[in-house]
Amino acid sequence: MEKFLRPVYERYTKDVNTLGILYVESVRPHSPLTENFDLILLIIIEEADNPWCAAHYEKAGETIEVNIVTKTQLTSWIDTSGYRRAVEWIINGNIIFERNGYVKQLKAQLQNFPRKKRNLRKTIDFGKLLKSFYEAKQLYKLGEHKDAYSKIMNALQYLARLTVLEKGYYPEVMVWNQVKNIDIEVYKLFEEFMLSDEELDKKIELMLLAVDFMINNRAISGALHLLEIMETKDEWSYAELKKHPDTKAYALDLSVILSYLAENNYLDVIRKVSNGDNLFELTYKARNDSPS
Template structure:
């Protein structure tokens, strides 16, 4: 396979801004990791013309997809899980070109999984978890049980990713196979939802109770990235100040619902500041002591 694709990747490897080339082959007949292509060529470039350029090939009855990804975008995907497959490509792909051991160092970084990156990933997934759970509860209370069931499945996926990150691992494409090995309690919740013989309303009611406890017990750890930023200054923060903070922009769309949840759990306090309007106050936030 590599020999057949050599003319394609050699041309890219000869360019000075190419940092590395990896090859990922399809293992199973149906492969979500490779989008069912027989092979993926991942080419990492510095200051690429396009942030993400993709080209498809066919040869001898086989298919290939070439992804040329700018280094900055790749790092953003790694930090935020913006494109989940790329972690698998980097971890399991064969290195066929490596300029100055760039790819080798990147693989080491993935294995080490720095605490700062893990905290960011956790708060992104935790904020999505809180939103999905809240939306599920609203749909349940409105008696839209089938829609609530869909949101419950989604919230359990976010919970599973948080659980994997807590153990210091990157969530994989085959997430539940991974969770079954490292967090049986979270896996059991998913199994009960999928296999329960209860009526939809009873099933979701039980899942909401169990999920509420699972989320509550992880709240401080899941939101630690945000809480550590809020502790950087003694004065309380306005929502606007937090929203534009450069380290929060990856999850600012879920920031409002996350803050509200932390306030409800008394992990974050609100501080009311008078305005010119009578009995109208600006709301600010600080970590509870």
């Protein structure tokens, strides 16, 4: 396979800017792991003006997607789940070339999955889980059952990813295969939603209750990255938290996370007099006696 791909990657092995080159073969037609291509070639470089560029090729009837990505961009994808397939490419990829053991070290880091990075990923997915759940709940109340069904499916997907992260693994594209092996309760919840013969409105009603219960059980774990930030200072305004560099990856869902934590007594909400009569700014304080 390396000989087959050599014309595509060879010039990069001679460039000191290149850190590593891997390839992934499709194991089945139209594989999501390889973006429906027969082969994925991942070239990791130190730096470039364009942090990610890609090209498509065909050789001897085989389709190839080449991704050239900087180390900084790749790290961002790994830490924030910006591009999940890239993690699988590194874990499952075959090393063609590496400089100073870079790719082997990267693979080892992914296997270890450091606590800080895992907590960040959990809070990212916890925020998306909350947002999907609340949207499903609102759509159900409005009688928009088909749209509510779609949002519950989204919520279940984020619940699955959160479940995998809690067990110390990176979520894969086919995440439900992972969940089936590590948390049968969550997997059966998904099966029940997919296979139940209940009327659509009843099915949604029951699933909203179940997902609400699952969220509550995972609140501390899911929001731990944010809670640990908040413990570094007595109280925080929303604006302060939103501009904090460590919340950037989930800034769009920060408001819904704070609202959930405050509503469920994981945070104290403090009202501070602001400009104008009867106008108060809300600040938030992590509680030492929050529910566990």
